Amino acid sequence: MTSLQSDFGSHFGIENIPFGIASSDKHNHPQAVTRIENNVVFLADIVQSASDLQSLPGGIFSQPTLNTFAALGRPAHRLVRSAVQKLVKENKLPENSTEDITKCQMHLPVSVADFTDFSCSEYHNLNAGLAAMGRKGLPPSWGFIPPGYAGRCSSIKISGTPVRRPIGQFWEDNMAAMRGENKKIIYGPSRRMDYEMELSAVIGKPLPYGQTVTAENAGEHIFGFVMLNDWSARDIQILEMIPLGPLNSKNSGTTLSPWIITYDALEPFRVNGPGWKHTLPPHLAVEKDDRGLSIDLSVYVQSTDNDVTRACVANSKVLAWSFEQLLAHQASAGCGFQAGDLLACGTVSEDSDDARGCMLEHNLPPPAVQRGYLADGVVVQFTGRCSEGVGFGDCRAELLPAISTETWTSE
Known part of the structure; x- marks a missing residue:
């Protein structure tokens, strides 16, 4: 090999739906995101497009770490993954909610106490x-x-x-x-x-x-x-x-x-x-x-x-x-x-x-x-x-x- 691999879009299909924390010029404070191929989806921007997400605590996706969201447990994680998958399949992700991975800065996803x-x-x-x-x-x-x-x-x-x-x-x-x-x-x-x-x-x-x-x-x-x-x-x-x-x-x-x-x-x-x-x-x-x-x-x-x-x-x-x-x-x-x-x-x-x-x-x-x-x-x-x-x-x-x-x- 002559260079390190840099394109990992194939790792993040609709079966994955990971969680992370990112910021960008358009989203200038670190907040909760997911990823579809090489598109970063800012979760706070999709809440109004997915009624299921409106049952979660307000502002949970605007926090600088995933700790509060993680603490909700796996039923909440499943709910969000399912909502994102549905929006992707129906091509209904809000236009302002996504940015290319190259435009985003990734941050530590959680604050680690132990x-x-x-x-x-x-x-x-x-x-x-x-x-x-x-x-x-x-x-x-x-x-x-x-x-x-x-x-x-x-x-x-x-x-x-x-x-x-x-x-x-x-x-x-x-x-x-x-x-x-x-x-x-x-x-x-x-x-x-x-x-x-x-x-x-x-x-x-x-x-x-x-x-x-x-x-x-x-x-x-x-x-x-x-x-x-x-x-x-x-x-x-x-x-x-x-x-x-x-x-x-x-x-x-x-x-x-x-x-x-x-x-x-x-x-x-x-x-x-x-x-x-x-x-x-x-x-x-x-x-x-x-x-x-x-x-x-x-x-x-x-x-x-x-x-x-x-x-x-x-x-x-x-x-x-x-x-x-x-x-x-x-x-x-x-x-x-x-x-x-x-x-x-x-x-x-x-x-x-x-x-x-x-x-x-x-x-x-x-x-x-x-x-x-x-x-x-x-x-x-x-x-x-x-x-x-x-x-x-x-x-x-x-x-x-x-x-x-x-x-x-x-x-």
């Missing part, structure tokens, strides 16, 4: 452990709980926002350090910057504090799904995640795709999960294991010379835990959920060299060939597609240099 990142791919866990620690194995809790950590909300940014290489502390040689041979610490710009190709659920209907929900019923609280790039400084991560988990290595940026693909739009693409060989506790068990999602995901990396490489292609059906199970697991502590909260699945990786959803998995210990990490100035683009007419568009960001190149080294 963000949890899980790790649901067995292959990613195996490869990441080998690359980071020199040991190939699954976490002790694997198969009983989905492992996860709390992410940083302040650095969640919309697709297209550049991400800056972080500065932090890391071992000069992590493998030697773990053998006790060289524990020298460097403070400076990360030397192992990476992407992680992920999906995330977006919470809709809130779950009050102190209440729980089972995986069987958790879907009623999911508004929809986005693609997510969990930018990761691997050298900083390896030092800081023993014993508690990632912190600054994950805080430089998290990139979200702009369109929330609804729970209902993805129903035709449900598949059986990989399944477990043992019994799950009641809140995670499901009568029928059909809550997996079949989404074809790809990673493209554009170099500073504008060469484009397809670095990964994998399908989300490989994930061991469903998003409903992720929600039920975290809810079991009684934390509650707010509209706009994110639950990400972790790196989507399959069992092949071209299906590894991050660079860490391409840097296994010798004799494996190591590909290295991301250079300053590269652009990373994710794409996601279920079928003709139903896709996610893209999720992209450029990696900028660190704000300082100075380093400090321990004695």
Whole structure:
């Protein structure tokens, strides 16, 4: 490829009807929108043309985030999708309600109060452990709980926002350090910057504090799904995640795709999960294991010379835990959920060299060939597609240099 893909009109057919937040010269404040092919539909402008929409709270589509709309729950989301589909089929969208996607600026679709990142791919866990620690194995809790950590909300940014290489502390040689041979610490710009190709659920209907929900019923609280790039400084991560988990290595940026693909739009693409060989506790068990999602995901990396490489292609059906199970697991502590909260699945990786959803998995210990990490100035683009007419568009960001190149080294 000689350039990154830019036209995603085929992802947004009448079967999709996603939700986002956009502004333009004609619509100069961020507000709720949907998309038909390459046409952005400003929802506040169609209320008078669809009587069903007039039952919704006034001004709900004029707000700068989708949180209030998301909180209404899936019946309201279905009502709006159905009304839009009807107007499109009857060619009755008001003329002033639509603008070409190139005339619009996309914004974060929701205000995120809480963000949890899980790790649901067995292959990613195996490869990441080998690359980071020199040991190939699954976490002790694997198969009983989905492992996860709390992410940083302040650095969640919309697709297209550049991400800056972080500065932090890391071992000069992590493998030697773990053998006790060289524990020298460097403070400076990360030397192992990476992407992680992920999906995330977006919470809709809130779950009050102190209440729980089972995986069987958790879907009623999911508004929809986005693609997510969990930018990761691997050298900083390896030092800081023993014993508690990632912190600054994950805080430089998290990139979200702009369109929330609804729970209902993805129903035709449900598949059986990989399944477990043992019994799950009641809140995670499901009568029928059909809550997996079949989404074809790809990673493209554009170099500073504008060469484009397809670095990964994998399908989300490989994930061991469903998003409903992720929600039920975290809810079991009684934390509650707010509209706009994110639950990400972790790196989507399959069992092949071209299906590894991050660079860490391409840097296994010798004799494996190591590909290295991301250079300053590269652009990373994710794409996601279920079928003709139903896709996610893209999720992209450029990696900028660190704000300082100075380093400090321990004695």
